[in-house]
Structures are given as structure tokens and as C-alpha cells.
Amino acid sequence: MKLDPANLRVTIFKDDDAAFALWTEIAGLPPERITRLGEAHNYWPANAIVEKLPGPCGPCSEIFFDLKPDLPFDPDWDGEGDRWLEIWNPSSRSSPGRAKATISGLSR
Numbered sequence: 001m002k003l004d005p006a007n008l009r010v011t012i013f014k015d016d017d018a019a020f021a022l023w024t025e026i027a028g029l030p031p032e033r034i035t036r037l038g039e040a041h042n043y044w045p046a047n048a049i050v051e052k053l054p055g056p057c058g059p060c061s062e063i064f065f066d067l068k069p070d071l072p073f074d075p076d077w078d079g080e081g082d083r084w085l086e087i088w089n090p091s092s093r094s095s096p097g098r099a100k101a102t103i104s105g106l107s108r
Helices: 017-026
Strands: 008-013 034-037 062-066 084-088
Touching (some): 017 034
Parallel strands (some): 008 034
Antiparallel strands (some): 062 084
């Protein structure tokens, strides 16, 4: 399957300058096609920082394909709506999390 790169955009975690560099310098994506979003969208698992979730966690990117390329490009897009179809979500488990996860209530 060949996808026109002009119809792609990605989202990254708001503070992830390394991901921004990878998308622009290695993948060749124009900076205006990269949207920085908070942990609800681009941190795995979502809201791990605020909720202090246990276990591996880290920033992620999402790759989207434009289903309506004839519409004007919206640089202030928030990651929602039906124009963009998510086609991939590479995640980085770069942090061990805040505490050890435990499993209880399971029979042995």
C-alpha cells in the first residue's frame, strides 16, 4: 500500500523534542505536520503522569492519514474528529513508572 506523504501527520508528546527531531530529520516530515499534544493523547498509558500509574510508561507518537485532503490544513488540530484516521501508534516505554504493579485476587 502506498500512502501519499502529503496526507500524513503525526502527533507527539508535548515535551518530546527527540521525537520531533526524528520525524523532521529522519522521516522528512514538515514541522507543520507534527502536532504536540499532552499526556491524554501522546503518553502511554494515557494520563500515567498525573495518575501516577504503575509499570512501564513513556511518550508515544500517533500517525494519521488525512481522509479529507481537499479541506484546508488545520495547524491547531487537537487529535480528535473524523478527518484523520489513526494508522499507527509507536510507543516508547522509556520510564519504569512510579511504583511496582501488583496483582491480587487471583488464584494460584
